[in-house]
Structure formats: C-alpha cells, structure tokens
Amino acid sequence: MHHEIALISTIAVGLVYALICGYIANRLRLPPLVGYLLAGIVVGPFTPGFVADAKLAPQLAEIGVILLMFGVGLHFSVRDLLKVRNIAVPGALVQILVTVALAYGVTRMWGWSVGAGLVLGLALSVASTVVLLRALEAQGLINSLSGRIAVGWLVVEDLFTVLVLVLLPAFAALLVGDTVTSDGANQSEWHLLLTLGIALSKLAGFVLFMLLVGSRLLRWLLDRVAATSSRELFTLAVVAAAIGIGYGAAEGFGLSFALGAFFAGVIVGECGHGERAANELRALQDVFNALFFVAIGMLFDPVILVREPFAELAVVGVIVVGKSAATFLIVLLLRYPIGTALVIAAGLAQIGEFSFILAELGIGLHLLPGHAQSLIVAGALISIALNSFFLRAARAIQSRLESAAVAPESRQDSPAG
Numbered sequence: 001m002h003h004e005i006a007l008i009s010t011i012a013v014g015l016v017y018a019l020i021c022g023y024i025a026n027r028l029r030l031p032p033l034v035g036y037l038l039a040g041i042v043v044g045p046f047t048p049g050f051v052a053d054a055k056l057a058p059q060l061a062e063i064g065v066i067l068l069m070f071g072v073g074l075h076f077s078v079r080d081l082l083k084v085r086n087i088a089v090p091g092a093l094v095q096i097l098v099t100v101a102l103a104y105g106v107t108r109m110w111g112w113s114v115g116a117g118l119v120l121g122l123a124l125s126v127a128s129t130v131v132l133l134r135a136l137e138a139q140g141l142i143n144s145l146s147g148r149i150a151v152g153w154l155v156v157e158d159l160f161t162v163l164v165l166v167l168l169p170a171f172a173a174l175l176v177g178d179t180v181t182s183d184g185a186n187q188s189e190w191h192l193l194l195t196l197g198i199a200l201s202k203l204a205g206f207v208l209f210m211l212l213v214g215s216r217l218l219r220w221l222l223d224r225v226a227a228t229s230s231r232e233l234f235t236l237a238v239v240a241a242a243i244g245i246g247y248g249a250a251e252g253f254g255l256s257f258a259l260g261a262f263f264a265g266v267i268v269g270e271c272g273h274g275e276r277a278a279n280e281l282r283a284l285q286d287v288f289n290a291l292f293f294v295a296i297g298m299l300f301d302p303v304i305l306v307r308e309p310f311a312e313l314a315v316v317g318v319i320v321v322g323k324s325a326a327t328f329l330i331v332l333l334l335r336y337p338i339g340t341a342l343v344i345a346a347g348l349a350q351i352g353e354f355s356f357i358l359a360e361l362g363i364g365l366h367l368l369p370g371h372a373q374s375l376i377v378a379g380a381l382i383s384i385a386l387n388s389f390f391l392r393a394a395r396a397i398q399s400r401l402e403s404a405a406v407a408p409e410s411r412q413d414s415p416a417g
Contacts, residue, residue, distance in 0.1 A: 010052045011060065011291070017042050018290040031131055033352065034385050036290050037377065040297015047302070057295040063243070064292025066261040067285045068353055070242035072129055072158055073265020074274050081152050088152035091330045095153075095348075096160060098326040099125035099318065106314045115175030116369060119362035122164055123376055124318050126157045128352020130289065131384055135347060135391050146343035146398070149331075153348065161354045165256055165361065166203050170195040172365040206253040210263050214245065218264070219271040226273065235280045241268060242281075258357060296356045296377060304374040315379040320386060324349035339398030346394035350383040351376070 017039035025035030043052045081088065100121030107117035132154055133142070141147040218241055225237045242261050249260025268277050305312055324345040331341035359376045362368035 006053045007056055010056045013043055014039065014052055014057075014060075014291055014294045015287070018294050022290070029388065030385050031134060031388065032290075033128070033131060033293055034381060036293035037297040037300070037381050040294040041300050041302065042297075043294070044298035044300065046300070052294075052298060057298055060288070060291045061295035062257060064288040064290075064295070065258050065353070065357060066243055066246045067239075067281065067288050068130075068292065069246075069258040069261040070265040070268075071278065071281070071285055073262040073267075074269045074278050076155060076158075076262075076266050076269065080148070081155050084149050084152035087149055087331065087334050087336065088156050091327070091334065092153045092156035092160070094330055095323065095326050096122070096125040096157065099323045102318050102322040103315075106318065110311065112369070113175070113367075115172070115367040116362075116372070118175065119168070119358065119367045120315075120372060120376070121318075122161070123355040123358040123362070124315065124351055124379065125323065126161050126352075126354040126358070127154055127348045127350055128354070128380075128384065129154055129158065131350050131352050131387060132347050135388055138388070139391055139395050141343065141395065146340045146347075149336075149340070150344045150347045153327075153344065158354065161358065162259055162262060164358065165259060166199055167196065168358075168361060168367075169365060170199040172367060175367055202253045202255060203259075206249055206255055206260070207263070209253075210245075210267060214263075215267045215271065218245075218267050222268065222271060222273045226276070231280065234276065235284075238268065238273075238277045238281055239284070292353065299373045300377040301371070301374045304371055305378060308371075308375070312375055312378050315375050316382050319351055319379050319383045320349050320390075324390075337398075337401070339394075339401045342394040343391070343398055346387070346390040349390055350387040351380050352384065355380060 018036045021035035021039040021042070022032035023035070025032055025038070041047060042049070045051050100118060103121030103124050104114075104117035107120055112120075132150060136142045136147045136150065142151075221241075222234075222237060225233050228234075241264050245264035246257035246260035249255040249263070250257050268274055327348050328341045328345040331344055332338065355376055356373075359368060359373050363370060363373060
C-alpha cells in the first residue's frame with residue numbers, strides 16, 4: 001500500500017466495517033457503539049486481514065475526541081445541573097469514590113501499583129454520555145425525573161473527569177515514584193506542589209482568557225457568520241472553533257485538546273447558537289465518533305480474554321455490579337423512590353469514551369500497564385451490550401412499582417359499594 005493513500009484507506013475501511021458491525025449491533029438491539037468497537041478489533045493489528053494504519057488511527061480518534069467533547073460542552077447546562085444538584089453532585093462524587101476504592105482493592109490483589117489502581121478506578125467510574133443519552137431517549141425517559149437526575153449525575157462525572165485530565169499529569173511523578181528517603185520525600189512534595197501549581201495556573205489562565213477574550217471573539221464571529229444565512233459557513237465556523245480552540249489550549253497553555261474543545265462547546269452553547277451548532281454538527285460528530293470507537297477497538301487484544309479471564313470478570317463486576325449497587329444505595333439514602341434508583345443505577349452501569357481517554361492518558365504517563373487498555377475496552381463492550389437490557393428491566397420494574405402505589409390510592413378514592 002502506498003503511503004499516500006494510508007489515510008484514505010484507514011478512513012474508508014474503518015467506516016465500512018463500522019457500518020457493517022454497527023448495523024448488526026442495531027439488529028441485535030445493541031447500541032451501535034458496540035459494533036464500532038468490534039469493527040476496530042476486526043481492522044486492528046491483533047486480528048488477521050486488513051490492518052489499519054496504527055499511526056493515523058490515533059489522530060483520527062483525537063478529532064473524534066475533540067468533536068465529542070465539544071458536543072458535551074454544547075449540552076452542558078448550569079441551570080439543569082442546579083435543578084438536581086442536591087442528588088447529582090454528592091451522588092456522583094460518592095459513587096466515583098466507591099468505584100475507585102473497589103478497583104483499587106482488586107488491582108492491589110493483582111500486584112498493580114497505587115497509581116495503576118487509582119487510574120483504572122477513575123476510568124471505570126465514568127459512564128458514557130453517548131450511551132446514556134441514547135438509552136434514555138429509546139426508553140422515553142430523557143425528560144423524566146430519573147432521566148434528569150441521571151443526566152445531571154453524568155455532567156458531574158464529566159466535569160470531575162475534565163479536572164482529572166488536567167491534574168493527573170501533575171500527580172503522575174508522585175504516583176509512579178517508588179519509596180524514597182525523607183529528604184527525597186520532601187523534594188518530591190515540593191516538586192508535586194510546583195507541578196500542581198503550574199497545571200492549575202495554566203488552567204486558570206486558559207479559563208480567564210476564554211471568559212474575557214475568547215467568549216467575546218467567538219460570539220462576535222458566530223453572530224456575523226449566522227447573519228450571512230450560509231449553512232456551510234456556520235458549520236465551518238463551529239468546526240473551526242472546536243478544533244482551533246482545542247489546538248490553542250494544547251499549544252498555548254499546555255492543556256489537552258479535549259479540555260479546549262469542551263470549553264469551546266460551553267461558550268457556543270451559552271452565546272445562543274448551541275442548538276443550531278448541535279444540529280449542524282450532528283452528522284459530522286456521528287462519523288468521527290464512529291472512527292473514535294474504531295480506533296479504540298484497534299487497541300484491544302482478544303487474547304486478554306483467554307490469558308486473564310478472571311481479571312476481565314473483575315473489571316466487568318466493578319462496572320456492572322459494584323458501581324450500579326453503589327449508585328442504587330446512594331439514591332435510596334437520598335430518599336428517592338426505589339424505581340428511580342433502579343433506573344439511574346442501570347443507566348450508569350457502563351463505561352465509554354471518557355474511560356478510553358483516561359486510559360490513554362494513564363498509559364502515556366506510565367501509570368497503567370499496556371494491557372489495561374484491553375481490559376477496559378472489553379469491559380466497555382460487555383457493559384454497553386448489557387446496558388440496554390438492564391435499563392429496560394429497570395424501567396419495567398419502575399412502572400410496576402408506580403402502578404402498585406397508585407392502585408391502593410384508587411381503591412381508597414372510589415365510593416363504597
């Protein structure tokens with residue numbers, strides 16, 4: 001294969017396999033994301049046949065991450081979060097802590113380092129925005145109390161993960177480091193504080209720049225472009241904002257592409273063009289989201305299921321059993337109905353895009369072992385495949401409980417015979 005067509009062949013074959021596998025997943029009543037991940041496994045280096053370019057795939061995945069995070073920012077609403085803050089904020093934070101503790105305990109039995117256990121726990125604690133929103137829409141729950149709480153819960157998880165993406169590189173040296181002397185420990189603490197201070201300063205500088213300068217420029221640009229009534233110019237302006245600000249955050253402030261794109265989405269959403277931007281970008285986001293999951297699937301080595309089956313069962317157990325049980329109990333303790341707790345727990349019992357981003361960062365910082373990526377991808381495949389069934393079952397139980405609660409009231413209200 002000529003190098004000149006490597007990009008075309010990677011996109012073409014990746015999209016064709018994503019279409020085929022996504023269609024099969026849809027026919028099996030599974031989310032298309034399962035098919036996209038399977039497509040990545042098919043074109044990856046660990047299976048026979050065509051192998052996509054391993055250098056180009058991560059770059060395509062990065063564009064997918066940028067558009068994905070831009071979409072998360074577009075749909076971020078402070079008002080919606082404030083409506084369910086009493087349950088979403090404490091609930092999400094406690095659930096993250098419980099999931100991290102469970103994963104950490106499991107990995108310590110495997111002999112993993114402290115840093116590896118913490119990063120794996122963080123990756124398993126964050127549910128997929130795409131999976132949850134589409135599952136809630138399919139069940140007609142997006143505007144229900146359970147749906148609003150689940151979405152608010154997920155927003156808190158996303159915001160927490162964004163903060164982790166900023167701070168994790170600062171803590172990497174401490175988490176990777178082995179035992180040191182007291183003098184070395186003091187130096188390490190000072191180095192950590194310095195690194196953490198620099199990271200937070202960069203984040204604060206970027207946020208201030210976006211609030212004071214970037215938001216005004218972006219609003220001015222989008223207002224002018226929208227006034228032309230040109231659909232293609234508006235779409236181009238939105239894509240340029242997402243990728244351009246993501247690039248600027250990485251090059252100018254040393255932050256991630258994802259963080260820059262997230263802030264770009266928040267600003268576009270708040271300046272009155274969010275709905276139009278979301279509609280115009282939907283098709284492009286779907287395509288690059290598919291390529292993102294295909295690229296992630298390429299990292300999965302199926303041999304891990306044979307070589308470490310109990311490790312994979314433990315990962316799935318933390319996601320499906322541990323995290324959902326913690327969520328269910330938290331919602332009950334906050335005095336919400338059992339049916340509501342079941343729906344929220346079922347909806348969040350999966351992992352997705354943020355988990356892959358955290359895993360990539362953890363491996364790049366030498367915190368996670370390389371095969372952890374395969375464990376996480378397999379956990380995502382299984383949990384996403386089971387999620388729609390769990391949510392349907394939770395919805396059915398919720399309906400029965402609500403009907404049972406209404407029946408006695410109806411008998412009491414009816415006149416005596």
